[in-house]
Amino acid sequence: xxxxxxxxxxxxxxxxxxxxxxxxxxxxxxxxxGPNGTxxxxxxxxxxxxxxxxxxxxxxxxxxxxxxxxxxxxRASEGxxxxxxxxxxxxxxxxxxxxxxxxxxxxxxxxLDPMPANEFLAxxxxxxxxxxxxxxxxxxxxxxxFSGGEKKKNEIFQMAMxxxxxxxxxxxxxxxxxxxxxxxxNGVNKLRRPDNAFVVITHxxxxxxxxxPDIVHVLFDGRIVRSGGKELxxxxxxxxxxxxxxxxx
Amino acid sequence: MEKDQNNILExxxxxxxxxxxxxxxxxxxxxxxxxxxxxxxxxxxxxxPEWLLQYRLDAYHKWLxxxxxxxxxxxxxxxxxxxxxxxxxxxxxxxxxxxxxxxxELVATFNKLGISLEEQKRLSGxxxxxxxxxxxxxxxxxxTLEKQGIIFCSFxxxxxxxxxxxxxxLGTVVPSDDNYFAALNSAVFSDGSFxxxxxxxxxxxxxxxxxxxxxxxxxxxxxxxxxxxxNSYVSYMEGCTAxxxxxxxxxxxxxxxxxxxxxxxxxxxxQNWYPGNKKGEGGIYNFxxxxxxxxxxxxxxxxxxxxxxxxxxxxxxxxxxxxxHSVGEFYSVAVTNNYQQADTGSKMIHLGKNTKSTIISKGxxxxxxxxxxxxxVKMTKRxxxxxxxxxxxxxxxxxxxxxxxxxxxxxxNKTSIVEHEATTSKISDDQLFYCxxxxxxxxxxxxxxxxxxxxxxxxxxxxEFAVEAQKLLSISLEGSVx
Numbered sequence: 001x002x003x004x005x006x007x008x009x010x011x012x013x014x015x016x017x018x019x020x021x022x023x024x025x026x027x028x029x030x031x032x033x034g035p036n037g038t039x040x041x042x043x044x045x046x047x048x049x050x051x052x053x054x055x056x057x058x059x060x061x062x063x064x065x066x067x068x069x070x071x072x073x074x075r076a077s078e079g080x081x082x083x084x085x086x087x088x089x090x091x092x093x094x095x096x097x098x099x100x101x102x103x104x105x106x107x108x109x110x111x112l113d114p115m116p117a118n119e120f121l122a123x124x125x126x127x128x129x130x131x132x133x134x135x136x137x138x139x140x141x142x143x144x145x146f147s148g149g150e151k152k153k154n155e156i157f158q159m160a161m162x163x164x165x166x167x168x169x170x171x172x173x174x175x176x177x178x179x180x181x182x183x184x185x186n187g188v189n190k191l192r193r194p195d196n197a198f199v200v201i202t203h204x205x206x207x208x209x210x211x212x213p214d215i216v217h218v219l220f221d222g223r224i225v226r227s228g229g230k231e232l233x234x235x236x237x238x239x240x241x242x243x244x245x246x247x248x249x
Numbered sequence: 250m251e252k253d254q255n256n257i258l259e260x261x262x263x264x265x266x267x268x269x270x271x272x273x274x275x276x277x278x279x280x281x282x283x284x285x286x287x288x289x290x291x292x293x294x295x296x297x298p299e300w301l302l303q304y305r306l307d308a309y310h311k312w313l314x315x316x317x318x319x320x321x322x323x324x325x326x327x328x329x330x331x332x333x334x335x336x337x338x339x340x341x342x343x344x345x346x347x348x349x350x351x352x353x354e355l356v357a358t359f360n361k362l363g364i365s366l367e368e369q370k371r372l373s374g375x376x377x378x379x380x381x382x383x384x385x386x387x388x389x390x391x392x393t394l395e396k397q398g399i400i401f402c403s404f405x406x407x408x409x410x411x412x413x414x415x416x417x418x419l420g421t422v423v424p425s426d427d428n429y430f431a432a433l434n435s436a437v438f439s440d441g442s443f444x445x446x447x448x449x450x451x452x453x454x455x456x457x458x459x460x461x462x463x464x465x466x467x468x469x470x471x472x473x474x475x476x477x478x479x480n481s482y483v484s485y486m487e488g489c490t491a492x493x494x495x496x497x498x499x500x501x502x503x504x505x506x507x508x509x510x511x512x513x514x515x516x517x518x519x520q521n522w523y524p525g526n527k528k529g530e531g532g533i534y535n536f537x538x539x540x541x542x543x544x545x546x547x548x549x550x551x552x553x554x555x556x557x558x559x560x561x562x563x564x565x566x567x568x569x570x571x572x573x574h575s576v577g578e579f580y581s582v583a584v585t586n587n588y589q590q591a592d593t594g595s596k597m598i599h600l601g602k603n604t605k606s607t608i609i610s611k612g613x614x615x616x617x618x619x620x621x622x623x624x625x626v627k628m629t630k631r632x633x634x635x636x637x638x639x640x641x642x643x644x645x646x647x648x649x650x651x652x653x654x655x656x657x658x659x660x661x662n663k664t665s666i667v668e669h670e671a672t673t674s675k676i677s678d679d680q681l682f683y684c685x686x687x688x689x690x691x692x693x694x695x696x697x698x699x700x701x702x703x704x705x706x707x708x709x710x711x712x713e714f715a716v717e718a719q720k721l722l723s724i725s726l727e728g729s730v731x
Contacts, residue, residue: 048686052678072685082686088679092701101697102687109688141701158687 007058018222077109079165149180185210205237279336308435407443477512510545529588532560543575567596585618696723
């Protein structure tokens with residue numbers, strides 16, 4: 001589904017990603033771990049299409065298409081979702097309106113008519129129930145005045161609404177209390193299907209107690225230095241990132 | 250409101266000014282230029298009583314002695330008042346009694362705008378006083394309204410039907426020598442709407458007027474007078490779309506509102522005059538004087554405006570709070586794009602005790618445009634314990650536009666409280682990236698963010714108007730980022 005080959009990325013002439021290789025297949029959950037400042041969020045942003053980064057080498061293929069040539073919104077409509085580490089506020093725009101616009105623009109891209117209003121509202125209700133989100137999010141402005149936990153829940157809710165093929169969650173667990181963490185993890189687990197994939201970026205092993213990854217990668221200094229099964233995450237938690245650093249020297 | 254968002258945003262992607270078409274109707278016009286004869290010609294055309302002719306002539310002579318104001322933050326070539334046609338009316342062959350008798354071309358024009366009178370009449374429950382150029386073509390729902398004693402007709406008709414009411418109130422809120430453009434209007438006003446709500450009557454429907462400039466080189470000088478008698482209520486809407494023109498067109502309207510004891514008048518407008526092309530050529534010059542007076546105790550006047558059109562907008566809907574405990578409100582969204590210029594705001598003049606006013610102004614500037622808020626809040630000595638809250642926000646799109654705020658505050662007593670808040674913001678790249686990542690195109694994202702920014706004002710509009718306003722916001726910001 002996603003194939004990244006020798007990806008090198010710079011910002012302001014400073015190289016951040018230094019030759020990333022990553023293969024994600026349908027049905028898989030990947031975890032990318034690593035210390036702060038090693039390029040985890042940069043990788044997520046480049047896949048989503050943020051244009052402040054410069055790709056100097058390598059390629060990203062998504063469903064066989066050259067992702068790097070696609071506009072951001074087309075990538076989204078092709079099924080790529082990014083759960084933001086710091087979701088922005090959009091004052092005055094209700095979540096209902098925001099999601100309806102997103103859903104219908106994606107449908108338009110796929111040549112479908114807009115979703116009828118009643119169907120849309122029913123879908124919102126169903127997804128809220130699925131995720132056990134009880135807060136009245138629908139009429140609130142997007143992320144405005146939300147607590148950290150609410151923002152992250154809202155990201156998961158949007159993911160559920162948009163039903164992406166590939167969801168990248170960028171440190172969605174940071175700053176969450178245990179209840180919010182469970183909602184996030186529960187969301188991922190419930191939305192897992194044989195035909196979609198998740199890339200979960202996290203600093204801590206904690207989230208992986210609730211989301212069991214198929215493959216764990218350690219990103220260090222712009223490279224994936226180690227990949228393995230879920231036991232790698234546990235080893236990392238026990239030995240700390242210093243262990244990796246020491247091994248690399 | 251939300252369910253139409255998507256249709257609205259789709260329209261954003263469509264090209265040029267949508268309402269730029271021209272209806273070919275035989276005109277009955279005054280000779281070009283302005284002199285005493287022009288004023289007499291207009292008055293005679295309308296079969297006006299002698300007092301009204303005198304009112305016009307008096308205004309004309311005052312106008313001759315006045316000069317065009319230059320204090321506004323606006324720049325335009327000098328207007329040649331002798332190159333303007335001051336009266337144009339569709340020729341009427343006979344009195345019309347039903348819609349079928351209306352010129353089919355006229356009906357077609359309305360259909361293009363999506364405001365077919367028949368539709369309006371049948372479906373929406375909105376009475377429409379449709380004005381093409383200067384003469385009211387058709388007034389609907391009058392009969393329904395008449396049963397309640399409500400008078401809602403064209404201004405000219407009111408002059409014939411209820412001359413005493415017109416005489417009693419005309420010019421009492423905006424005197425003919427109030428300002429240069431008000432004097433001009435008072436001399437040559439063509440037509441407009443008249444509305445009277447009797448004592449204790451709550452008008453059951455939204456009253457609505459659509460204005461439309463139609464002939465080349467024809468100035469529009471609308472005159473509207475709304476009177477809410479004691480303990481009455483009315484919500485009045487005015488909407489404009491104008492066809493494309495190369496020459497600049499002058500528009501100088503006057504709207505006067507009188508609210509007597511315990512009356513409430515809500516006035517909403519969506520203004521979409523032709524703004525000129527992307528280079529700043531053509532477009533309407535809009536110099537408008539709108540003012541209401543809360544004459545009686547506990548009365549209330551509320552202005553809501555969405556301004557997206559005109560090359561130049563000069564407009565300060567105001568309220569004189571004369572009665573004790575009276576309330577004045579001003580909610581505004583003003584959008585400028587390309588080379589549009591707007592100098593708009595409000596005046597709240599507190600005369601009575603315990604009076605209250607609110608000003609919420611949302612400016613949106615894009616392209617090379619200039620958008621100014623200019624407001625005055627005045628607490629007179631007598632206006633004890635009065636309050637004002639003003640909030641003036643500016644949203645900038647791009648880095649070639651300008652936003653300015655000129656708030657004036659005068660307080661002559663010690664018990665009143667005046668608050669003023671102002672913010673300036675931009676649409677951030679983070680917001681656009683967030684929207685794009687959800688599959689929303691940049692153009693749609695801007696429409697969404699701008700409508701969110703203006704929501705506080707848009708929610709003041711009657712439902713059917715709010716939808717139109719959302720469309721206009723998106724359409725008028727088309728191509729402003731990229």
